[in-house]
Amino acid sequence: MSRKKLTTALFSILAVAIALVWVFPVYWMFNSSFLPNVVLQSTTPTFLPFGGSLDNFKAAVADGKFFGALAISLTVTLSTVAAVLIIAFLGALAISRFKFKGRKSFILALLLIQMLPAEGMFIAQYKMMSSVGLLNNILGLTILYTAAVVPFTIWMLRGFVAGVPAELEEAAMVDGLSRTQAFLKITFPLLAPGLVASGVYAFLQAWNEFTVALVVMTEDQTKTLPLWLRGFVQASATRETDWGMVMAASMLVAVPVIIFFLIVQGKMSSGLVSGAVKG
Amino acid sequence: MSTEVKAPPTNRSGGEKSAEPAFRKRKASKTPIFLILPTIIILLAALGYPVIWQFITSFQKFGLKQQFGVAPEFVGLGNYIELVSNPELWVILGRSLLFCLLCAASTVAIGGLLALLMKRVGTVARLILQVSMLLAWAMPVVAAMTVWVWLIDWRRGVLNWLLVQFGIDAQGHNWLADPVTFFVIAMIIVVWMSVPFVALSIYAGLTQISGEVLEAAAMDGATGWQRTRLIIMPLIAPVLSIVLLLQIIWDLRVFTQVKLLQDAGGVANETHMLGTYIYQLGVGSGDFGTASAVSILMLILTVAISWYYVRSLMKEEN
Numbered sequence: 001m002s003r004k005k006l007t008t009a010l011f012s013i014l015a016v017a018i019a020l021v022w023v024f025p026v027y028w029m030f031n032s033s034f035l036p037n038v039v040l041q042s043t044t045p046t047f048l049p050f051g052g053s054l055d056n057f058k059a060a061v062a063d064g065k066f067f068g069a070l071a072i073s074l075t076v077t078l079s080t081v082a083a084v085l086i087i088a089f090l091g092a093l094a095i096s097r098f099k100f101k102g103r104k105s106f107i108l109a110l111l112l113i114q115m116l117p118a119e120g121m122f123i124a125q126y127k128m129m130s131s132v133g134l135l136n137n138i139l140g141l142t143i144l145y146t147a148a149v150v151p152f153t154i155w156m157l158r159g160f161v162a163g164v165p166a167e168l169e170e171a172a173m174v175d176g177l178s179r180t181q182a183f184l185k186i187t188f189p190l191l192a193p194g195l196v197a198s199g200v201y202a203f204l205q206a207w208n209e210f211t212v213a214l215v216v217m218t219e220d221q222t223k224t225l226p227l228w229l230r231g232f233v234q235a236s237a238t239r240e241t242d243w244g245m246v247m248a249a250s251m252l253v254a255v256p257v258i259i260f261f262l263i264v265q266g267k268m269s270s271g272l273v274s275g276a277v278k279g
Numbered sequence: 280m281s282t283e284v285k286a287p288p289t290n291r292s293g294g295e296k297s298a299e300p301a302f303r304k305r306k307a308s309k310t311p312i313f314l315i316l317p318t319i320i321i322l323l324a325a326l327g328y329p330v331i332w333q334f335i336t337s338f339q340k341f342g343l344k345q346q347f348g349v350a351p352e353f354v355g356l357g358n359y360i361e362l363v364s365n366p367e368l369w370v371i372l373g374r375s376l377l378f379c380l381l382c383a384a385s386t387v388a389i390g391g392l393l394a395l396l397m398k399r400v401g402t403v404a405r406l407i408l409q410v411s412m413l414l415a416w417a418m419p420v421v422a423a424m425t426v427w428v429w430l431i432d433w434r435r436g437v438l439n440w441l442l443v444q445f446g447i448d449a450q451g452h453n454w455l456a457d458p459v460t461f462f463v464i465a466m467i468i469v470v471w472m473s474v475p476f477v478a479l480s481i482y483a484g485l486t487q488i489s490g491e492v493l494e495a496a497a498m499d500g501a502t503g504w505q506r507t508r509l510i511i512m513p514l515i516a517p518v519l520s521i522v523l524l525l526q527i528i529w530d531l532r533v534f535t536q537v538k539l540l541q542d543a544g545g546v547a548n549e550t551h552m553l554g555t556y557i558y559q560l561g562v563g564s565g566d567f568g569t570a571s572a573v574s575i576l577m578l579i580l581t582v583a584i585s586w587y588y589v590r591s592l593m594k595e596e597n
Contacts, residue, residue: 012401015396015405016404016408019408019410019412020411022411022475023411025426026426043440090314090315091317094310100311103311106319111593112589113322117531118532119532119553119558119574121329121574123562124330124332128329143321147325151322152525197483204416229421243432243435246425251422254419
């Protein structure tokens with residue numbers, strides 16, 4: 001027994017060590033963003049942001065472009081999450097709870113679409129958006145993002161729907177609930193972790209997306225945050241890169257995502273299903 | 280997220296129960312079609328049209344002139360023949376395949392091991408590892424690339440400083456200048472970004488395995504390795520194959536990372552992969568016909584690579 005405890009302790013140390021290595025780039029962004037450029041230019045790195053200040057952040061948002069990009073990114077991302085959740089949930093329901101003609105073709109199509117190289121489509125997407133007047137338009141970008149994220153989200157949700165045993169629903173129906181009631185009262189609450197996970201996935205995809213946004217959001221006023229950050233780095237690189245300011249800009253793009261993640265993190269753990277079956 | 284649901288009107292009472300099977304059968308024939316309709320509409324609108332356009336364009340001479348309204352000329356397989364007789368394509372293809380397979384294999388191997396590790400350690404260590412994974416996963420690609428470029432900066436990056444501390448003379452070494460180290464760096468970054476998704480997915484799969492089954496097996500004398508191999512592996516095999524398939528597909532079309540590393544000082548012509556090559560052909564040179572042909576080749580290649588997996592996944596659909 002004590003030997004088992006010892007190996008668990010060793011594994012725990014290993015896990016924490018790996019965690020530290022993995023998180024280091026994120027920490028480094030945090031650390032550098034508070035340090036003045038004079039400190040960052042020394043050959044010996046400074047590992048703790050003591051004596052740091054918010055000057056880099058003030059400098060990064062000084063021209064006001066950041067807030068415009070934030071508004072665009074938030075609108076596009078939240079619209080995408082809402083659209084994806086509704087569309088993908090219905091799709092996942094269809095393929096995991098119903099047998100129907102064309103089901104296999106539909107699944108095959110999803111798999112194939114998931115493989116389409118985005119880089120090979122953006123010229124065509126640009127042409128399409130420009131012909132229907134949706135260039136530099138939040139709706140246009142949302143449509144492209146939703147379509148890009150839906151196939152994988154259906155896959156994800158399908159796993160969760162299939163993970164809730166149909167016998168739970170059947171048991172409820174034996175107890176007198178209708179099929180719809182059984183679904184809404186029994187299965188749907190158990191799917192919450194799946195919906196949260198899918199929503200997080202869609203949020204990240206839309207918030208982080210760079211290539212498609214670069215092509216269809218060509219005007220300065222319609223830039224999303226990743227585009228703003230790239231422009232910011234490019235502008236800084238024309239002089240000697242001001243890493244402190246660039247890291248502060250990266251922080252501004254990454255921090256909303258990180259906060260969002262920490263909020264939903266607990267809900268993503270899914271012990272709910274196995275607990276329900278046990279009882 | 281709120282899971283509040285309104286109870287639907289109970290329009291079918293116990294008395295109708297005998298009619299239930301017939302009702303469900305009739306409903307089952309139409310309901311799923313309505314359920315998948317939104318998916319089909321959005322996919323056709325946003326992806327269907329571009330793919331068809333791209334397919335047609337790959338058989339056309341579509342250069343800068345066509346951007347200004349000159350009608351494209353149909354050249355049949357001209358673009359494709361030009362491509363396959365160009366050694367550059369084969370070099371880029373080989374490079375992309377090698378990169379993709381190395382990245383995908385490492386990502387799934389490391390992710391799987393980390394998932395097992397999460398299962399093996401106490402709650403605190405697991406949460407620390409999970410949060411660090413979530414943080415890395417949450418990083419927007421452009422922000423993450425910016426940090427990595429700063430980490431490997433040849434003058435003041437932490438990487439070179441660290442190597443010097445270990446007695447390796449890396450002071451002032453530019454890792455992006457040599458194509459080989461360029462790809463090692465790119466691989467490390469891609470794996471760093473991809474592992475969290477894989478590790479957390481496999482871990483989620485592991486938590487679905489009933490603890491009772493494992494306990495019963497342990498009571499029957501199964502060792503830890505036997506339990507892993509005979510119970511856990513078969514149960515998470517579907518998750519493993521899906522994440523491996525997705526990693527292969529995503530790593531084959533890796534674009535942003537390579538592009539931003541090239542911008543940060545890599546030699547673009549010697550570090551192109553399929554994604555950046557298409558970008559270079561299309562956006563750089565305005566040769567959309569050839570760019571579309573490469574895209575179609577890339578698509579065929581992707582389908583060929585993953586065909587075995589798609590088939591085995593489809594078999595599960597029986």
